[in-house]
Amino acid sequence: MRKDLVEITTICPDVENSQFVVQSNCPETIPEILKSQSVAANGNSTSYQQCSLPRIKILGTGGTIASKAVDSSQTADYHVDLTIQDLLDAIPDISKVCDIEYEQLCNVDSKDIDQDILYKIYKGISESLQTFDGIVITHGTDTLSETAFFIESTVDAGDVPIVFVGSMRPSTSISADGPMNLYQAICIASNPKSRGRSVLVSLNDQISSGYYITKTNANSLDSFNVRQGYLGNFVNNEIHYYYPPVKPQGCHKFKLRIIGDTFKLPEVCILYAHQAFPPSIVNLVADKYDGIVLATMGAGSLPEEVNRTCLKLNLPIVYSKRSMDGMVPIANVRKNGSNGHNVIASGYLSPEKSRILLQLCLAGNYSMEEVKHVFTGVYGG
Ligand SMILES: NC(=O)C[C@H](N)C(=O)O
Incomplete structure (x- = not known):
């Protein structure tokens, strides 16, 4: 090993x-x-x-963990200002744990992570897999779950742990959480017990699956929630895993086809449904996008007129849900005897993860039946 x-x-x-x-x-x-x-x-x-310590690659992308505010009481209104080297300087003891190489891929708030940056992260990870014992990516928490899901769906990590880490307080804050989160992320990546666990997330003493994680609190340190349960935690900076190494059930792996250095995923948008949700909004975006994800009410509920509008369109439409828990079953999507040629149930996937999954299916030129198979067969839709 x-x-x-x-x-x-x-x-x-x-x-x-x-x-x-x-x-x-x-x-x-x-x-x-x-x-x-x-x-x-x-x-x-x-x-x-x-004869030597584990070799860990750190990829910096920005986020609150790399941010500064004007004074120490401020935990809002800050900006990205620190490099990955600055972050590592704050945890000098880490040199006892592993040998580190680092690279700054970008330095942005995670709301600004676009396809180009996503590709840089994918490339940075893929190129490090052969040479390093573990990889850590610093990332803003707002869209961390999307990048982690994308990486889990596209990178075959073998046994190498890929650990995402962020923070909820800027580096200038009293009791900033970034240094400890980063220290723990690097310990996770360096620890042999993390091997074979795929994409992980380190935040607030908890270790989670990057595939299942969701940001459920916009402000608190305990920002991430995983209904499938945490994988482990830290006590006195010792890792305690609750289960042996395991990868997410049925995760569909996509092979990205990159032509030259151009990376372009099909465009999929998310529409958030609500009372009096008009069919016109679906028609409005249908021309401009390759697919649509609907955050439906309940477990696939939309006004009947919207359902009829969706069925008339010639592009894939995924029915996901506004609720954090539960799932959209296929029975709630293909209703009234309709075979629902273009409508797909998201199963347990959130709208933002459904969007990425649909983009990857479309990028791979999957047929409608194959797209349905990925969602229905694997994710219980
Ligand atoms: N806590 C954070 O990292 C939030 C920040 N706005 C980001 O996602 O970059």
Whole structure:
């Protein structure tokens, strides 16, 4: 698993009592690697000495974690002003945990992450997978779940942990949360127990799946919520995972086809439904977009006239939901005997994740049946 472990002895008859030689500044997790390798060797042949720390790549993109306000009591009205190097300077102890290389991909609030930046993040991660033991991406929390979902859907990480991290307070704030969140993200990426868990998110002492996470609180430190449950947490900066490594159920992987360096996804917009939602709004955007996602009321509810309008259109329309919990079942979309040639149920996916999934399906020239299969078969729609 690790390239930087060097075999030093060949006799280890008693795994439980065997001694491992570890550098004094090694992360506490290293003995776990050594132990598991010895167990794999059936307790009778191998022990290892660590000769270097895990290699971690940090990709900086901006967000509140890289922001400054005018004074320390301010937790709003701040701007992105710090580089990834500044952020790392605030956590000098991290040099005891791993060897770091870093790259500034951009420095923006996450509301400004567009397709070009998304592609830079995809490329930065893909190019680092072969060389590093873990990857950390600093990112604004507002759209972090979208980037994490996109990366989970397009990157085959193998066992390498890809950890997204942000903060809710700017760096200048009293009790800024960024340095600790970043420190923990790097510990997650460096820890062998994180291998095989795909895309993770580090925030407020919690470790979550990047695939399932949703930002549910616009202001508090405990901003992310995962109905599927957290994967683990930190106590005294030790990682405690609740489950063995696992990847999200049925996640559909897309292979991005990039021509030259141009990366262009089809355009999909989201419309938020409400009482008296007019069909005219659907017609208005239908000409300008390749697909539409509707944040419906309840579990797929829209005024009947809007349903009829959608069925007349010749573009894919995903019925998602305004509610954070629950799902849109296919039965609520293909109603009254209609075969719903172009309408798709989002299942459990939020509107913003449905949008990305539909973009990826359309970019791959999936047929309507294939698009439905991705949503229906995999996500329970
Ligand atoms: N807490 C944050 O990071 C919010 C910020 N507006 C962003 O998404 O970049």
